[in-house]
Amino acid sequence: MLGIGFQPYGAASVFAPPMHELSGRFTPVEDLSRQLSRELNDALDSHDPIAAVESALLSAENKVYGGDLLIAEAERRFLAAVGLSPKLFCRIQRFNNVFQVLGQPSCNWVETAVACGYYDQAHLIRDCKDLSGNTPAILLAEDADLARHFYQQYSVSHSSNTAPRVSV
Secondary structure (H helix, E strand, O other): OOOOOOOOOOHHHOOOOOHHHHOOOOOOHHHHOHHHHHHHHHHHOOOOHHHHHHHHHHHHHHHHOOOOHHHHHHHHHHHHHHOOOHHHHHHHHHHHHHHHHHOOOOOOHHHHHHHOOOOOHHHHHHHHHHHHOOOHHHHHHHOHHHHHHHHHHOOOOOOOOOOOOOOO
8 A cells, every 4th residue: 555645735736626626525536536546556566666756746746737826936935935835834823722722621632622623632733743842741841830831821923813911
């Protein structure tokens, strides 16, 4: 079995249908491109399946329409201006929201994960480990006073609330 993960907008450069029509659905490659399906099946039987699959996908990318150049340019500009990929930036923003939600009374990890846009608690824990190096519980327990101070008083503002804080 071989899995293929696409970069943002990558699948759109290989398959013709608009991606919103395919989102959240299982669609066999054969239904999208019979030729690519044949090439991928042949690739799996080759002496170097990884290289053959990559070659088949690159070939299909050139045949479709090359993707949306404006999207590719927007991704590059975002990376150049912000220094992070849009996906990593969104992950960081979602993780920052965890501290705001944790500051609310009677909040548990499952509710926090869902409220912040995570699929489940395990998803939150994975992101926390990736972004901070620790699980949320360890991160908060290491210096509970500092963490509590961070999420109660200095939480990152929402994009709709960008006014500077005024200290009294």
